[in-house]
Structure formats: C-alpha cells, structure tokens
Amino acid sequence: MFKLKKIVPWGRSFEEYVRMFAFSQKDLEKRILSCADGPAGFNAGMKKLGYRVISCDPLYRLSAVQIKKAITESFDKVMEQSIANKKNFIWKNIKSPEELGHIRMQAMNEFLKDFDTGKKEGRYLSESLPGLTFPDKHFDLAVCSHFLFLYSTCLNLDFHLQAIIEMCRLAGEIRIFPLLDLDGNESPYVNPIIAELKKLGYKPKIRRVKYEFQRGGNKMLQIKM
Ligand SMILES: C[S@@+](CC[C@H](N)C(=O)[O-])C[C@H]1O[C@@H](n2cnc3c(N)ncnc32)[C@H](O)[C@@H]1O
DSSP: OOOOSSOOOOOOOHHHHHHHTTOOHHHHTSOEEEETOTTOSHHHHHHHTTOOEEEEOGGGGSOHHHHHHHHHHHHHHHHHHHHHTGGGBOOSSSOSHHHHHHHHHHHHHHHHHHHHHHHHTTOEEOOBTTBOOSOTTOEEEEEEESSTTTTTTTSOHHHHHHHHHHHHHHEEEEEEEOOBOTTSSBOTTHHHHHHHHHHTTOEEEEEEOSOOSBTTOOEEEEEEO
16 A cells, blocks of 8 residues: 555656646647646746746745755655555656656756745745635636545545536636546546536546556546536
C-alpha cells in the first residue's frame, strides 16, 4: 500500500503537465486555472514560454522558505513509498527512483524560484477547493493534477463532486488527471461522478493520454459543458 497520512506538497514538471493533459499549442494559449497546483513547475514553465496560468492551492499562504521546508519534510517519505511500491510505476521515461527524486526536485526548484514573483503577479493564489473566489467562467480551461481521485481515501465523494462542480462553474472545460488512487486502483468515485455530472447536463468523457507513470494511469477525465 502507498501510505501517506496526508496530502503532500509534491510537484511535477511543465513537460509532464503537457502530456498528462494532452495540451495542444492552442490549449496553452487559453485562460487556464490549475487547481491544487502545489509546488509543480507548470506555472513557471508557462511563464518562461510567455503564457500565463493561474495556480491555486492553500499551500500558497506560506512563504517560499516555508514551502521549501514542507517539501524537504515530505521528500523522504514520498521517496520511501515510491521505492516500496516500485512495481506500481512504469520505469521507462523515468528510469529509477533516484531519477524520480531528481526530476521532482528540479520541477519543485523551478516553482520555488518563480514563487515570489508569481505571487506578486497574481499567478499563485492561496485558494482551496471546493470553494474558489473567481467569477463564473473566468477561465477557458480548469485542470487538476494529482489531487482529485488520487487522494480518494482522504477526500470523500461529496468533496469530489462539489470540487468538480465548482471547477465547472469557473471554466468551459475541465481536465482531471489521474483517475487512480495512491495505490494505483481506479478511484471508486470516477463512475458516480460521471453519472452525477451527466444528470446535471455536463458532458464528461474519459480520454486516454500519452503519459503513464503510475501503472494504468494514462487517462484523464475531460468535462465539457
Ligand atoms: C500531490 S500535490 C499535487 C501538486 C501538482 N498538482 C502536481 O501534480 O504536481 C497535491 C496538492 O493539493 C493541495 N491541496 C490540498 N488540499 C487542497 C484543497 N482543498 N484545494 C486545493 N488544493 C489542495 C496540496 O496543498 C498539494 O499542493
């Protein structure tokens, strides 16, 4: 079992976001909200390419120094669990747990370097799902990586539904990745959420993407209005 007592700050790279969410060039030009973005390198990578994304996460109430400390505190635990559950991952693009640690730290350092400037520019906002403060349809696209579905043991079905409906309020299109929980099983909430969204008139669809690190984690939930 992949054991984490709480939701940890852990960040993927800009390149991983592009593959997880099957972003096209056109997508990157959209008004994007990235929920539960944590210490990921996505926002910093977007900025470098001249694009703008708004990231929200309650972690951003902290200073860069405090976030760095929180990353250091969870790093060993996440690495220990990744090694203990090595068979649940595909060691192809990332070849070993050592390389994983290196790639994740690189992405999180990109985030840390960008954080103070990004906060001043309003790109990193301390906001928590399921209640965000943006006006309706303020964005074209809202995404969420490695928070919803992944932490199905910490966050219940009602939280998932409220959070996803809130994302639908804010953007014309939603993408959520992965659909697996920490143990690599499909989240028990995927089907109930899809059923509920259909009842509410949304168009949810599971899409295969060209990214797979967690074994079987190569699908995102895409919701259109
Ligand atoms: C595992 S990290 C994922 C970071 C990033 N999205 C990625 O894929 O690399 C999960 C993030 O969820 C954030 N989080 C926890 N509770 C939240 C909430 N209620 N709303 C939004 N984000 C939350 C945590 O602070 C943490 O940064």
